Amino acid sequence: MKIIQLEYFLAIVKYNNFTQAAQFLHISQPSLTATIKKMEADLGYDLFTRTTKDIKITEKGIQFYNYAVDLVQNYHQTMEKMHDLNISEVPKIKFSILESTNQWVSQIITTHRSTFPNQTYQISEVHDQAIILEHLLNFETHLALTNEQITHEDIQSIPLYEESYVLLTPQNAFKQQRTIIIKSLPLILPSKGLQVRKHLDDYFMRMNIHPNIVIEADRFEAATNFVHRGLGYAVIPRFYYQSFNANNLDAIEIKPKLGRTIFINYYKKRKHSERVLSLVDHCKDYWNVIK
Template sequence: MDIKPLRYFIAIAKTASFTKAAEQLNVAQPAVSMAIKKLETDLGLTLIHRADRNIVLTDEGKKLLFHAQKIIQATDEALLEMSELKGLSQGEVRVGIPGMMGSYYFPPILMAFRHKYPTISLKVIEGGTWQLQKMLERGELDLSVIVADTLPASLETQALIREEMLVTVATDHPFCELDKITAERFFKEELVMFKEGYFHRRIVDKLAQKCQMTPNIGFETNLIPLIKSIIQQGFGVSTLLAMVVEQDDQLITRSFDPPIWLDLDIAWRKGSYLSKANQAFLDFVCEHGQNYGKV
């Protein structure tokens, strides 16, 4: 079977449009339509239901999509490995990084890596750890930072960093008089939180469930400078990684009682081929991450 129609089919499934799929693939729309029609004829099945300009996969189409994604992923990995056997010096790293780490932990590491490997292209995707983990499992990323306690059997990991989650308040907040903050005290305050799907939010939600308390979330934002500003002005409290709070932020941090530690790993798909570029990035991050992270 020619796998090109499978690429077309996957693009249509993702975009729900023949036109958008053709634009994404940089081919003429008639070529896409003809390829899908031939694929359906060869298989003797209807894969796509077309009605009122809506593109919906049939049950047969959904089953093919599952296999098509695996076939394309395996083909791309095989072609990459064969290319590298010929001594290619260039490559691309697609890595997923949570926003909090992307802003404070990874910049010096990424710059140092680019300095050492100037021919390797870095594509950094920012998002919540849960979203990034799913993108990694689907083959949309090569590597990703994930929370260690959510590791599925389909991924392999290398320990990356352990950081404490700290209660973060304004300099005149009553918590400043305390050495540690219990979860019960924390949840009595109005909170400034990341949106759902980010490890920052998931930790707080799990803690609330454990304490059988409902968080009073006054603000939701993934913008760290905005979170800091809201806290500084006394409109809420939050919890941030120790690396995020800097000396000139005019913020006070306290440990939870008991302390909350976050273990973050860098992960890749189990059994998949790691290109030379990805292996170089993985080795570099694991070797130099702790040193570059402490800026």
């Protein structure tokens, strides 16, 4: 039996529907059905019971599923390690971060490399939580930072720290005010669909604010450049203000306060190396998270 057949079977269990599973796998439904029938013939028992209305996994199918999950996970982990070992003797750690976390993550990696000097890393920025979850479950990422908790039974989601959102302005634009109400100000906000924008939209709704949005941007770096140009005021996370790009600008606390929590996430069912778990501990130690 081939790994691809097991993946076909797992897709049907996931979607509980042959049509949706076939669409996910990018194959035809008749081809998927034929594959499952051949598997059942080879095994000597049914994996599913089928009616015109639905399908149900059999008791033996459930037992087969548990073995199939382990086999597929081990296969992907092995293939990943073999690919990495083609490049380096030590598999690289794949770490998905947020744009606002660049500053402190660079310090963490510096410390981590002092313990593991031959370790390499692949750092990516992903802000869509659905994509982050998919990458974790599909072994494409070891660790991921998110600005909301991932509520999935197979994901360990650990809160690291809380930070407020601030209003980024040209220096002395508001004469050293400590807090500010942003109701009528020309704002530079993240684009629709980004998690930070969802936080802000929820805030505006709760405060009954109709924001004056002059520019939408996908990255804080772009928003900060627009502030430098005097095109408006950007709402950014407090720790992004530490970045080089925000030099010569002021950060004013928003009133009423608006904030978020940053989480580090990993797949609990994946057998992580000592090096990956050490990187998690470094992040927790940096933020004094109780272990």
